[in-house]
Amino acid sequence: MITAVALAGYAALVGATVPPLLARSQWLHRAPAVAVLAWQALMVTFVIATALSVHHLALAGHHAHEGLVGLLIACGLGAHTSHADGASHTFGDALALAAPALIVLLPVGWLIRCAWRARRVRRRQLDMLTLVGEPAPEYGATIVDYDVPAVYCLSGRRSRVVVTRAALEALTEEQLRAVLEHERAHIAGRHHMLKVLVDAFSHAFRGLPLARYAKEQTDLLLEMIADDRALRFHSPEALATAMYEVAAGRAPQAALGAGGSGVLIRLRRVLTPQPRPHRAAWLGIVAATVTAPMLPLLAACGP
């Protein structure tokens, strides 16, 4: 029972207390790749801690000494341990396995659904590009005759960078090349896979602070990773001006969440670069990222 409560507390900590703190730490923006990893680790940790907590709760409510079997099952050791007093315990055992399995299967189910939906959208876009897209091999992009400036990419097996005619007109050659580099970074980094993971998690655990923050922050951090990639080859001014030109040319969004847009954060970050975090800090985050998901396993399986 104590284990169940401890695990639940840990899940609450990871799911509700840590996310707003982490989202507020501006220094994470200096190492976006590590920060993305940290958010992914929090999500994994939350699922493991919650599943194990539910498992222990079901065991505790059922019979005290069953806890031992539960521990073994949790460690993958005792799944086939035989019971002396059979039938009455079967339901409790089933619950102790089914409840945590449900918690793991929930995000997995959403992952399949989200991936399927993304695939459909990509397909429809590819169909459109075949019909009205003009290949521009000199840019490695496809141009669409549309009067709102926009640049985006379709990841996956048949990846494309799409530039609208209006964006082509609004940007200088240097600015356009910076944006294209940014989009290619998304494709090369397979950022769509991370996005779909976060999306699935945020649907599965809607209402959980971690779900909201992880999605919002991962989106922003992935953009920052792509920005950094573009800055390797292009000037900050070119990239920042391109951000302004493309964002300002799009139809204004009347009611946007109070959180404000990431573009402003990104633009300021691009224009006033800050040193990467100290090596020790960097190692610290990585260590915490690796340890966090392990703790509930140790708590559940340990002596």
Place this chain on the structure above:
Amino acid sequence: MRQLGELEAEIMHRLWAWGRPATARDVLADINKQRPLAYSTVKTVADILHRKGMLTRHKEGRAWVYTPTCTRQQYTASQMQDALEDNPDPAGALASFVERISPAEADALRSALRAVKRRSAE
């Protein structure tokens, strides 16, 4: 699959460019100026486009006459609106360079940009 999409594009391009209803045979005659293609192929793809809602058709004599349901601009606009405005970034399928912003944010962007340019000019 992709080949089918390209054939669809070939047919739509011609109908959009001509701006008048046409039969599958009209389209075939034009494609045949560049390469050989069977009538049945063009007819099949035209019917697929009809099923997809891209073309309407009516009978004139013994032949079906096809008309695009919307202009090229209308089609592009509706698809782009779908992708960018109505449902931005469904499950991360499209990674947009920048998201939509409010007029106030556009002002903030502009002044941040101007401040840096002034600094670098000094």
